Amino acid sequence: MAAEVHTNSDAIPAVTRERPAWAWLAAAWGVIGVAGILVFAIVRLTPHVITAIEGGMTAWQWGLMVFSVGFMAWSEGYKGFQCRFSPRVAARALYLLLNPSFLRAVLAPLFCIGYFHNRRRGLIGAWVGTFAIVIAVLLVQLLDQPWRGILDAGVVVGLTWGLATFLHMVWLTLREGRYQHSPETPDDHAIGYNPSK
Numbered sequence: 001m002a003a004e005v006h007t008n009s010d011a012i013p014a015v016t017r018e019r020p021a022w023a024w025l026a027a028a029w030g031v032i033g034v035a036g037i038l039v040f041a042i043v044r045l046t047p048h049v050i051t052a053i054e055g056g057m058t059a060w061q062w063g064l065m066v067f068s069v070g071f072m073a074w075s076e077g078y079k080g081f082q083c084r085f086s087p088r089v090a091a092r093a094l095y096l097l098l099n100p101s102f103l104r105a106v107l108a109p110l111f112c113i114g115y116f117h118n119r120r121r122g123l124i125g126a127w128v129g130t131f132a133i134v135i136a137v138l139l140v141q142l143l144d145q146p147w148r149g150i151l152d153a154g155v156v157v158g159l160t161w162g163l164a165t166f167l168h169m170v171w172l173t174l175r176e177g178r179y180q181h182s183p184e185t186p187d188d189h190a191i192g193y194n195p196s197k
Contacts, residue, residue, distance in 0.1 A: 033109025052149020072154030077161025087181035
């Protein structure tokens with residue numbers, strides 16, 4: 001069953017092939033850049049998980065790994081990515097497609113994540129969140145195996161869930177040509193986003 005596309009006057013205009021090619025390139029760069037960051041993190045962390053498993057773990061350590069995976073799937077994958085990050089970043093990719101500018105195009109992945117042209121709360125969230133992630137990564141690197149692999153297993157699952165939901169939300173948003181979520185830009189009130197739609 002085809003998804004409904006709202007055509008009333010307050011809906012976002014349908015995204016068509018008539019958008020300038022450079023606007024499509026900017027949106028694609030934003031999506032590919034964000035997806036690339038997630039893939040890079042998954043690829044970098046996975047060997048630590050494999051090393052922990054190959055090194056042998058006690059039943060208690062296996063239990064901790066299962067807990068890590070379950071907790072991070074729920075907190076990072078579902079709550080963090082699926083409910084917040086993925087729909088917002090997909091909406092910002094559509095915003096970029098419909099409202100391209102030179103700066104947004106060049107820095108498209110950073111724009112899509114929300115490092116600029118964002119509401120104050122979103123700016124603080126993006127920058128503080130990034131700082132917290134960097135600190136967490138540095139601390140986890142200090143751990144010996146299998147503890148590092150146990151924690152990284154959960155992170156890999158959360159990131160993989162996040163990548164899948166991000167790509168799915170981008171596909172839905174660009175296919176329908178309307179915001180599934182607020183792009184959280186300072187001009188939300190002027191772009192026709194209606195959460196009831």
